[in-house]
Structure formats: C-alpha cells, structure tokens
Amino acid sequence: MKKQARVVVIGGGIAGCSTLYHLTKLGWTDVVLVDKNELTSGSTWLAAGNIPQYSRGFNLSKVHNYAVELYQTLEKETGQAVDWHTTGSIRLALNKERMLEYKHVTAKDKILGVNSRMMTAEELKDVYPLLQTDGLLGGLYHPEDGHVDPTSVTHAMAKGAKAKGAEIYLNNAVKGFTQKPNDEWTVHTENGDIDCEIVINCAGLWATKIANMIGVNLPIIAMEHHHILFDDLEELVNSDMELPLLRDPDTSYYMRQELKGLLIGPYEPIAQPWNPAGVPDDYASKMLNPNMDRIQDILMDAIGRVPAMGEAGIREEVNGPITYAPDGNPLVGPAFGVKNFFMNAGHCFGITQCAAAGLHVAEWVIEGETSIDPMFMDSRRYGEFADLKWAEEKVKETYKMMYSAEYPGEIRPAARNVKTTPIFDKLVAQGAVMSQTYGWERPNWFAPEGVEASEINSFKRTNWFEHVGNECKAVRNSVGVLDLSGFSKFSVKGEGAYDFLSYMANNNVPKTIGRAAVTTMLADSGKIRCDTTITKLDEDDFMVVTAAAAERHDFDWIQKAIPKGSPITIKNISEDLAVLVLAGPRSRDLISKISDTDYSKDEFKFATSKMVKVAGRDARALRLGFTGELGYELYCKYEDQETIYDAIMEAGKEFGIVNFGLRAMMSMRLEKGYCILGNELNYERNPIEAGLGWAVKFKKDFKGKDALLKMQEEGIPESLVMMTVEDDNEADVFMDEPVFDGDTIIGRVSSGGYGFTVQKSLALAYIKTEKAEIGSNYEIEILGVKRKAVVVENPIFDPANERLRG
Secondary structure (H helix, E strand, O other), rough: OEEOOOOEEEOHHHHHHHHHHHHOOOOOOOEEEEOOOOOOOOOOHHOOOOOOOOOOOHHHHHHHHHHHHHOOOOHHHHHOOOOEEOOOOOEEOHHHHHHHHHHHHHHHHHHHEEEEEEEEEHHHHHHOOOOOOOOOOEEEEOOOOOOOOOHHHHHHHHHHHHHOOOOOEEEOOOOEEOOOOOOOEEOOOOOOOEEEEEEOOOOOHHHHHHOOOOOOOOOOOEEEEEEEEEEOOOOHHHHOOOEEEEOOOOOOOOEEEEOOEEEEOOHHHOOOOOOOOOOOOOOOOOOOOOOOHHHHHHHHHHHHHHHHHHHOOOEEEEEEEEEEOOOOOOOOEEOOOOOEEEEEEOOOOHHHHHHHHHHHHHHHHHHHHHHHOOOHOOOOOOOOOHHHHHHHHHHHHHOOOOOOOOOOOOOOOOOOOEEOOOOOHHHHOOOOOHHHEOOOOEEEEEOOOOOOOOOOOOOOOOOOOOHHHHHHHHHHHOOOOEOOOOEEEEEOOOOOOOHHHHHHOOOOOOOOOOOOEEEEEEOOOOOEEEEEEEEEEEEEEEEEEOOHHHHHHHHHHHHHHOOOOOEEEEEEOOOOOOEEEEEEEOOHHHHHHHOOOOOOOOOOOOOOOEEEEOOEEEEEEEEEOOOOOOOEEEEEEHHHHHHHHHHHHHHHHOOOOOOOOOHHHOOOOOHHHOOOHHHHOOOOOOOOOOOOOOHOOOOOOOOOOOHHHHHHHHHEEEEEEEEEEEEOOOOOOOOEEEEEOOOEEEEEEEEEEEEOOOEEEEEEEEEEEHHOOOOOEEEEEEOOOEEEEEEEEOOOOOOOOHHHHO
C-alpha cells in the first residue's frame, strides 16, 4: 500500500468510484481509494439502477442528464460491461396539479435540450400496452431514460480509474485522521497510514461517522427501501417488447421490467429509518427483513394499474438501506470549517446522481469550482440545528414525499420550530403563516381574521395571493414590520480586517465608521460566491450580513480566505442579534416616535448605521432595505426584540402599520429588480451580467478581478432583464421557464411573480445580451402556454430610487 498520495477517497461504492474515476479523468492520477470491505458492499449493491432525466431543478437535471450520457460510453472506454438499457420512462398524472408540474418540467427541459413530452392517457397506453388508463389525465414521457447494472457500472469506473494510475485498497477501514500544520492530512487505516493533500468522504452509509472524525456533522439517515420482483408475465414472455419504466408518483412507486417480470420500488408513507444513530461497521451486502405490511397497499394499487401483474407471484423480496439527506439532495463539496476535506455523500438516487457528483467534486478539488451551480447539493447547507432528531424527522418526510409534487415556495410540516424568535408566538397569533429557512421560522404572509392561516399549494395563484397584495399595498402606502432575524451575521475584526474585506469584496468596503455597502464576493473565476452587506462598526471591526440559507457556506468562504497567522477573526453572531425590518414611507415618522435619534434624511443618510435607543433598548439601526422603500433594519439583542416590536406596533397604529411576510417582500424586491442568492446570483453568474456593474470597482484590487475584466473585454453573453408578462389572472412565472424569440430559446427566467404595486406579472430573466434591448417582444412558456413578454426598464418601480433614498 502506498504511504503517500495526492488524494485519498474513502468509500468503494458508486460515489467513491465515480470520484476516483473523474479525478483521473481530469488529470490527477496519484489518487487512492480505501474501503473497509469490498466495492459496492454498502448500499450500491442493492440499488435499482434506474437513470431518469426527470427533475424539477435546473441543475439537478444536468446531474441526471450526465449519467445518461456517461453510462452509455463507459463500456467502450473501459471494456467493462455495464448492462445499459434505453427503455424510456413515463410518469403518470392523476390530477391537474401533477399535469401542471409536468408542463413546467417539459418547458425547463427545452432549455437543456432534454427530450421530453406530455402525453394523453391514450398515448401512454401506446408506449405501455399493459397499462390500465382509468383515472389518468395523462403523463410525461422521457424516451431516452434507461437503467444500468449498479455493480457493473461501479466496477467500470473503478477499472477506468486504475487504468489511469489510481490504486484501490479494499478491506482497509479508516480509523481516524490527523491534520498537519500545512493543512494536509494523514489518513489512519487498518493497514497503515497514508499521507495526502486532500481527503474526499464518499463513505455512503458511514459518511456521517467519517465526518464526525474531523468534528463535522452530516445529517444523513439510512432508510429501509423495498424492491419487489414479480414472476414472469405471460405478456412479456411471449413478446420482444421492453416496457418503459413506469412511475406513479401519486401512489408513490416505480415499476420496471426486469427480464420477463416486473420490479416495483415503493415509497411508503410509514417510512422506516435504519440505525439512524449509526450504521454498524460490520454491515456489508446484507438484506434487511422485508415488511410487506408497510407496502401492501401500494403493491395492490400497482397491480390495479398493470392488471397483468395480478396473475404473477412474488419471486423476490428485497429490503435494504439507502442514505438520505433531509431534502433528498446529496451533500457534496468542501467540509465546513476544515480545509482540504471534501464530501460526496447522502445520495438517495446514487446510481443516477453519483456520475455527475463524482465529476463535480473532482472539479471542486482540482479547479476550485464546479462547472454547474452546486448550491442545491452543497454539503454546508445545514447547521447545528440539523441534529439527529431533526434529520430523522425531515428524512422520513422526504422519503414518503419522494414523488410528491414540488410546488414553488412549498412549506412542508416536518421538523419545525427549531429556531424561533421572541415574537414568534405573537406573529402566529396574528395569523402568520410560517416557512422555514436554515431552521429559522419566518413569516411568509399573514392571514387576516377569519381566514385560515395555511397555504394551499399550487403552481397557479393560490389562497395567499390577495392577502400578500394587501400587505404590499400597506407597506408601499404607509409602513410595515417584518421579522428577519434569520439573516446570517458575522463579526469580522482585527488588524487588517479592512484590507482583507476590501480584497474579498468587489464593491468598495466602507472606510467611515457607520457606513454600509452592498457587495458580492467572487471566486478567482469572477463568478459569484456570496451576497453581502458590510457595515463598518469601528476601526478594523465590521459586521457582514448575508442570506439566511447561506450561513455556513458564507462563513466558511470568508474564514478559509483569512491568511494563516493573521490577527483577523470571524465570529458567527447570527443567533446573537434579532432583526426587525421597518419599511414604508411612514417608517421614519414611526421610529422617530419611539427613539430620540434624529432620523431626518440629512442626519441619517441612506446606507448608514447608528447605535440608537428604540423603546429604551439598544439597537443598531441600518438604513437599508429590500423592498425599495424608505426603511430601517433594527439589530438588537434577542431579549429586547419583543419590547421593540411591541413599541413599533403601538406607535404604528397611527399609521395603520401591518405585519408583512417574505412573499410580500419578494414581490416588492421583484418590482425593484433586486437579485437574490440562488436565483439571479449563483456560482455560474458574475455581477456584471446580473446588472450589478455599479458595485464592481475596478480601480481597486479584489478577488476575481482579472477574470471579470477578461469577461468584460470578451463581452458578456447574457444579461439580466426585467420583463412584463401577459397576465391570464391564473399563473405567474416562478423559475426556469424558457424565453422564446419565435421558436428559438434565448434565455431562462431566474425569478418571477406578480408585482402588486405595478399590477403586472413580472419576470427577471437572463437572456442573450444582444436581445436585451428595452421594448423587445418575446414569449415565456408558462405551464405549457407561451405568453407574450416585453423587456422593460429595470427597475420597473421607482427607477430613480427616490422612495428608497428619500
């Protein structure tokens, strides 16, 4: 066994072998893989091997598509058979909402060049002759989907990696790690130590145990999952046909032809975790005891849908463990707080997703970034709140809802109220409908008296639409208050803090105490990594505020950039300070009633911050906002939030103050063309194409400057535009819809919704720069219908910012 390698990959399943394969494919050949048992002996051996292109997420679709492409070439490349079958797949729809979901997916697929189409019930019967179509409205067809043998494809990637110089050491468990002063690693294994630059945790069922060895938690739970293989069907024995894979998402199962029989994999509502506190070390390639009672109802529904199966007996009952992260997406990328350690774990669709996950973690290691935006699978998207209890609740929900429709902005009920603010109960009592971000409970909207405080999920306008409109109207005309305590907040201080942040930020960092600046932070490639507000509190003392969902990602990005031995420190103060947002033209009048500070325009200027007394309590007031209105963000101790909130509500009665929620804020920010992380701002975008060129100060040095200058010189191929969309009074765009110029796709929607102030359906979209002229007429496909869209001035509301700066 080698004593030294550039990279050590831990885990010999599909994740580990794909990672090893792609490291060598990208040119790093001094790499090794270690596993405590044999290849595929964790959960890979029992996977079904289905490879669907379907996904509602844009970048997750890219992940799925890559598997379809790669697996059809591996056998030729490596000489190892993988048993690829192109069968196509169909998804059934038993209700109108499911059909709307499919229409959104097919529109998104057009952007990616994925072959998919809607089908009627009769057309489904044509491609699946055994199908009983009663109750079907139609479905979705992906003709290029297929399946592969999991063990064979894993061995093919292992063989391909070894052919390029990689080495694999089996029956060699990892016992621990030692990180060296230069941030490289010693991996302690049963058969000796291996020194390396970088470790990648692909340990599957044991990924959490490996992560715990370096003090990192991964919220991964193993779930029991059944495959039921039926005896041969006479209809298949006497036919040469190979049926497409069938999914009935409303009953929650997949059904695939296996030789001359059918294989069913159900996702039962009573989901069963397996050893959530830790999978035993001695587990390997073992089936768990099946529980037919849990899945019997689903099997009977499946037989009703494919009656021919009712004459076949059950040949084999397989039950085995599969890993799940809380949201069903994998955990890939840098380990939080630890240098030179990466994750590639938590795959519940491992055979499908690990092909691309292996590629992208290899890119991350070698090139410092991925070729797609990886935020949906970033391993740092969960914090300390995601403990074992929370993760288990969330995974059980995700498992049973694996095939449930994914609604825009959907609020799911499991594992709630783990991070609440002092005014949480008061907000709920006033009708707050809460959502959860990074564990934080935050108000989405407020149900008026007599209206049920719950959301009806839909792809169209639903029960909150009217009430959110009223919140927007109240804020625009007077004043509203919003609890935004979930902001991520960091203290960055120490000698050299200004110079450090000035290099990290592309905008000018404030030199004057009390000034604030909005800025992105970039990678060396010039692409966006963080969206921040930086406020100077004192000499070499700054508060950095970022999005709630980006807490660990942004903290990690900044912390790892601090030079070794520097006196600069970063501290996470997210749970030290509560935040109340005041917004609206009467917000100055209101806060002046409960504070002695002079809030006049000249004395408290836009983008400045002061320590003030509000209702006798200390608070930091920051004159910024995300609604486009005059407003203030009030940062205070948690124990003072309720007192300040009560004073605001009492003083605000004179002005007709309202509570407003995130849905109203998102509508108002859309009217202002403000960008948000994960939509307009992501790993694939730069600030110039996002319309943030005003915040890029090329006169100073900053991270990513050279790359950004080069991109600017070469020309920015796409630009963010505001579009008004023909309104049918039923549906608005929300994300990933294609923008058409005639029959040609010229862009993709990043955000959309209804602008209640301008009374127009709006979209923010990245389109080809040469097509971005104001007044240009295009079309956007929304739920299967192309609707007229016009490029308009951005922002469409208060373009001179008179209200914001007034």
